[in-house]
Amino acid sequence: MISAPSVSALLQVALPNAARPAVVAVGILYFAVVLGISVWAARRTRTARDFFVAGKGIGLVALTVASVSVSVSGFAFIGGPGFIYAVGLGAMYIVLPAAVTNVMGAWVLAKRMRLLGEARSLITIPDAIGARYRSRAAQGLSAIAILVGIVGYMATNALAMGVVINSIFGVGLGWGIWIGMGVTLAYSASGGILAGIYNDVFQGTLMALASVLVFLFVLKFGGGLGEISRTILAHDAAFLGPWGKLTPLAALSFFFVFSMGSLGQPQAVHKYYMLRDPLQLKWYPLLKTLGLVLVLLLYFGVGVGVKAFVLGGRLAPLASPDQATPALLLNVTPIILAALVFSGVAAATMSAANSFINIGAAVVTHDLPVAFGKRVKNELRWGRTVTVLIAIAAAITAQRSGTMVAFLGIFGWGLFASTLVPALAVGLNWQGATRAGAMASIATGLVVTLALETAAYWKAFTFPAGVTASAVAMVSSFLVFFVVSWLTRRDAPAELDPDVRLVMEL
Amino acid sequence: MTDPDKSVAPVAEDATRRAALVALFIGITAIAAGYAAAFSHGGAPTWAAWLLALGIPVALAAIMILGATRGRRGIGALKIPFAFVALVLVIGFGAALALPATEGPLSTLWLGLPARAAIVIYGVGLLPIVVLPIAYALTFETQTLSAEDVERVRALARENRAAESSAAGGPKGDRPPG
Numbered sequence: 001m002i003s004a005p006s007v008s009a010l011l012q013v014a015l016p017n018a019a020r021p022a023v024v025a026v027g028i029l030y031f032a033v034v035l036g037i038s039v040w041a042a043r044r045t046r047t048a049r050d051f052f053v054a055g056k057g058i059g060l061v062a063l064t065v066a067s068v069s070v071s072v073s074g075f076a077f078i079g080g081p082g083f084i085y086a087v088g089l090g091a092m093y094i095v096l097p098a099a100v101t102n103v104m105g106a107w108v109l110a111k112r113m114r115l116l117g118e119a120r121s122l123i124t125i126p127d128a129i130g131a132r133y134r135s136r137a138a139q140g141l142s143a144i145a146i147l148v149g150i151v152g153y154m155a156t157n158a159l160a161m162g163v164v165i166n167s168i169f170g171v172g173l174g175w176g177i178w179i180g181m182g183v184t185l186a187y188s189a190s191g192g193i194l195a196g197i198y199n200d201v202f203q204g205t206l207m208a209l210a211s212v213l214v215f216l217f218v219l220k221f222g223g224g225l226g227e228i229s230r231t232i233l234a235h236d237a238a239f240l241g242p243w244g245k246l247t248p249l250a251a252l253s254f255f256f257v258f259s260m261g262s263l264g265q266p267q268a269v270h271k272y273y274m275l276r277d278p279l280q281l282k283w284y285p286l287l288k289t290l291g292l293v294l295v296l297l298l299y300f301g302v303g304v305g306v307k308a309f310v311l312g313g314r315l316a317p318l319a320s321p322d323q324a325t326p327a328l329l330l331n332v333t334p335i336i337l338a339a340l341v342f343s344g345v346a347a348a349t350m351s352a353a354n355s356f357i358n359i360g361a362a363v364v365t366h367d368l369p370v371a372f373g374k375r376v377k378n379e380l381r382w383g384r385t386v387t388v389l390i391a392i393a394a395a396i397t398a399q400r401s402g403t404m405v406a407f408l409g410i411f412g413w414g415l416f417a418s419t420l421v422p423a424l425a426v427g428l429n430w431q432g433a434t435r436a437g438a439m440a441s442i443a444t445g446l447v448v449t450l451a452l453e454t455a456a457y458w459k460a461f462t463f464p465a466g467v468t469a470s471a472v473a474m475v476s477s478f479l480v481f482f483v484v485s486w487l488t489r490r491d492a493p494a495e496l497d498p499d500v501r502l503v504m505e506l
Numbered sequence: 507m508t509d510p511d512k513s514v515a516p517v518a519e520d521a522t523r524r525a526a527l528v529a530l531f532i533g534i535t536a537i538a539a540g541y542a543a544a545f546s547h548g549g550a551p552t553w554a555a556w557l558l559a560l561g562i563p564v565a566l567a568a569i570m571i572l573g574a575t576r577g578r579r580g581i582g583a584l585k586i587p588f589a590f591v592a593l594v595l596v597i598g599f600g601a602a603l604a605l606p607a608t609e610g611p612l613s614t615l616w617l618g619l620p621a622r623a624a625i626v627i628y629g630v631g632l633l634p635i636v637v638l639p640i641a642y643a644l645t646f647e648t649q650t651l652s653a654e655d656v657e658r659v660r661a662l663a664r665e666n667r668a669a670e671s672s673a674a675g676g677p678k679g680d681r682p683p684g
Contacts, residue, residue: 089626242623256562499663
């Protein structure tokens with residue numbers, strides 16, 4: 001849900017050195033558990049199906065916790081509280097959609113994706129698009145869109161890992177990147193998504209624990225939410241206005257992009273294939289929403305709490321908003337809590353990276369060959385090989401250029417949203433959608449996002465306040481999808497196979 | 507999977523689905539108009555935010571209805587939670603836009619927050635959590651998925667696999683392999 005800005009926000013953070021004995025000890029323990037899980041999972045990964053969708057054998061609770069873990073990146077712990085500190089409650093519009101996104105995803109996508117997996121043994125998102133429109137070209141185009149988004153995400157996550165690991169162990173940014181990517185690679189390449197899922201379960205639990213403890217600590221230290229609000233209202237009332245210091249258009253725009261856009265995030269949607277029993281979907285939205293609320297308590301608590309502590313003179317003014325979480329952890333909370341949160345941030349970045357590596361490997365070894373009518377003979381072996389290559393490429397890119405990497409990371413979320421939401425989320429629920437409509441929509445999302453983000457990056461163009469490239473690309477993609485599908489509506493019946501039709505009618 | 511030529515049948519679109527699609531299109535168009543207005547000289551007019559405040563709930567409710575509707579059965583009892591959540595979003599965003607800014611040191615606090623912030627955080631951010639996932643779970647077997655539904659899909663998959671293995675190697679056109 002909130003991976004997108006994470007990367008760019010985390011990149012701007014020069015995290016302070018947190019290498020205290022307790023922090024290092026908890027950090028080492030964290031990495032030891034991750035490696036232990038990886039060894040266990042590697043022994044159970046024997047086929048490409050095991051590698052990419054865990055053999056469709058994940059239970060409800062494990063899948064839910066893993067899904068929470070990949071939905072939240074380091075942004076929820078570092079960049080997000082800093083964003084609240086800077087702009088007030090307007091920053092909450094990034095996370096408020098969590099109240100509806102999980103159940104919306106369940107109604108719109110979960111059942112149909114899981115049943116398509118049952119009917120066709122599908123393993124990727126482009127697989128679903130290819131099956132829905134009976135089109136290798138549509139599958140290939142969506143695979144390219146996902147690959148472009150993953151390039152940015154991977155590089156930025158690699159850099160984020162470097163920043164966090166350097167903060168915990170004091171090893172330098174370069175070593176931080178390679179250590180983080182090396183550990184992630186170890187479990188991604190050996191145990192595939194199975195290792196990823198069970199590491200996500202561990203990492204998600206750690207993140208939730210850290211978040212709840214920090215939230216409770218902030219409330220206790222601040223004398224309750226009422227007292228915290230009173231302190232802020234006495235100095236900076238606009239901070240607690242309903243839009244904070246954002247314009248209403250900007251805040252609502254966040255809500256739109258992060259609610260509707262959630263239906264196109266492959267790291268979350270891909271998980272629907274993995275549930276052992278489709279009937280277990282019944283409790284999935286409730287459990288995932290509750291899990292997300294727990295993980296996001298820190299986002300709200302630290303952002304608002306630190307503002308009150310600084311305004312009330314209990315904490316020194318921050319050098320930059322992104323220092324909100326580190327300043328609280330290293331100056332106010334018990335050190336063991338700081339250790340937990342720093343490991344939680346490392347967990348968040350690693351779990352996101354693992355998920356994207358796996359999806360990227362599936363695109364290269366499965367979707368693109370299928371788009372050209374080919375099949376890779378040994379998908380498991382090639383999956384592992386491509387996993388290693390993606391990780392190395394991401395680490396090298398992360399080391400090369402901070403600003404370019406930040407640019408790549410910014411558009412990941414918007415690119416997935418604008419290219420996949422209409423074709424996948426609407427397409428799986430509307431028999432009148434056509435192959436031409438889907439391909440035009442995916443192409444529109446890809447071109448508009450890349451063109452607008454590039455123009456904005458090179459300062460050739462400035463958006464009005466409240467308007468973002470992601471939002472413009474997503475509404476353009478939607479409108480193109482509707483218009484082209486309507487214009488080509490005569491083709492719709494011929495583009496539906498009976499099994500896909502059945503899945504869409506249930 | 508069957509021969510593509512045999513799969514051509516008219517698309518099924520019931521009234522609920524059609525209404526949801528129209529609502530989704532209207533919602534997205536309203537949001538697009540809000541963004542377009544922001545490009546005008548002098549910045550975004552006040553009504554641009556209102557277009558988003560109305561367009562977003564309409565679009566979200568429409569896409570949920572699109573996903574939840576089942577043929578002629580429509581959305582059944584789900585119409586109540588969907589209407590509730592759409593209203594909560596419209597009222598929450600609307601109140602935040604329309605109510606005067608009165609936040610100050612003497613503001614009355616609602617569960618620790620000033621009124622307009624409380625409406626947004628607790629109304630928009632928390633109320634749907636209490637309603638939607640519970641509604642999803644309570645209506646799961648009747649509205650979303652039953653053991654019979656799963657068995658129907660599995661049975662068709664078995665038939666398709668048997669047909670494919672007996673006609674292995676046939677041309678598939680532009681279709682991706684399953």
